[in-house]
Amino acid sequence: MTSSVYIHIPFCRQKCYYCTFSSYPQLDLREKYLDGLLIEIEKRYLGEKIKTLYIGGGTPSLIGFEKIAEILSKFNLEENAEVTIEANPESTTNAWIKGVFDCGVNRLSFGVQSFDDKLLKQIGRKHTVKQAFDVILSARKIGFKNINVDLIYGLPMQTMSDVSASVITACELGVEHISSYGLKIEEGSKFFRERPKSLPDEDMQADMYLKLCEITEKYGYKHYEISNFAKNGFESKHNLNYWNAENYYGFGCGASGFEGQTRYTHENTIEKYLENPLNLTEKEILTKEVQLEETIFLGFRKADGIDVSAINKKFGTDFEKKYFEILKKYEKYLKKTENGYAFTNEGFLISNYILSDFAE
Ligand code: SF4
Structure with a gap:
């Protein structure tokens, strides 16, 4: 039974310098793309009750709210479903915020990244700090009670006090949720081709992370996932569904899904996706x-x-014996937690290293 949905909108006017996501500047393909997306949804969605729906990108705020309403109307949403849409401050208007609010979106996720104009420019973001403030305040006025901001640390030239200042600003704005990521220079990004100067090193990035954890805790946020912080009751239900290894639909170019025992992705370019929106590539049936x-x-x-006991029951194993x-x-x-094991903050910092030992 699949009760979560991810929908990908692969359009961005320009590529941020660190970005390797599936996003393209061919805005003239928007209409065709949405037609293909609606065909995919109509053919593949089986009508289950949906608890969480997430429209991500790319830049979903480049799509008119009428189209967002049309997409949402295809789903049988539970009354209290969490419906999130990502938005970038420079392409978000008051009319759009009001439009998506009226059609049932109840969680907005803004790609803010930093509250520092100089840093935003250096990473190729197209918005200003003022635009970020304006859209957050406007979303509040319109009635949104659940707002996330994304922040990045470890940016070129970024200092510890820059990180603190951005995190404090987000906390003082009173957003319900903060997602924060350490910059990674990945193949395919502009930063990979032209390595920026003055990148904070690994130790500095780790210190920035710990500072972020400390500040958000001081402001009453719960650090509920490696990179995510939420006020009580505002943990992202959609993302918790991923972290609980539950099923989810993935619709749209580049989107992945996990249904039954099968993980799949879609074609990664808009043109290929439009050739056949129903074509699921890289299908893999996951063994136990x-x-x-x-x-x-x-x-x-x-x-x-x-x-631990849920794992033992689901997989017929003895976790503590197997991984002693x-x-x-x-x-x-x-x-040690009530139900099993969790990382300390220091453990989170080297989680990739530790987890690689669990892979056989
Ligand atoms: S807005 Fe997001 S998806 Fe678009 S280019 Fe920037 S990082 Fe990539």
Whole structure:
């Protein structure tokens, strides 16, 4: 039973310098793309009750709210479904915010990244700090009670006090949720081709992360996942569904999904996607062993960590026996919880390293 939906809108006017997401500047293809997307939804969605729906990108705020309403109308949404849409400050108007609010979106996620104009420019973002303030305040006025901002740390020339200032600003704006990512220079990005000067090193990035954890905690946010902080009751239900290794539909160019035991992705370019929106590429049926590993990997992303008895029951295993050596080796980075094990903040910092030991 699949009760979560991800929909990808792959348009951005320009590429941010660090970006490797599926996003393209061919805005003239918007209409055709949305037609293809609606065909895919009509043919593949089986009509289940949907608890969480997430429209991400790219830049979904480049799509008119009437089209967003049309997309949402295709789903059988639960009364209290969490419906999120991502938006970038420079392409978000009051009319758009009001339009998406009226058609049932109840969570807005703004790609703010930093509250520092100089840094925004250096990473190729197209908005200003003022635009970010304006859209957040406008969303509040219109009635949004659940707002996320994305922040990035580890940017070129960024100092510890820059990070603190941005996090404090987000907290003082009173947003319900903060997602924060350490900059990674990935192949395919402009930063990969032209490596920027003055990148904070790994240790500095780790210190920035710990500072962020400290500030958000001081402001009453719960650090509920490696990179995510929420006021009580505002944890992202959609993302928790991923981290609980549950099923989800993925619709649109470049989107991945996980239905039954099968993980799939779609064609990564708009043209290829439009050739056949129903074509699911890279279909993989996950074995029990792979599902167990993923449940561990994803579960450890959460501050609550993994639920040992649920894992034992689902996979017919004895987790503590099977992973005894690993649990012992990393005991100072792990804490025992009511239901199992979780990382400490220091454990989160080296989580990739620790988790690679769980992979056989
Ligand atoms: S707005 Fe997001 S998806 Fe678009 S280019 Fe920037 S980082 Fe990439």
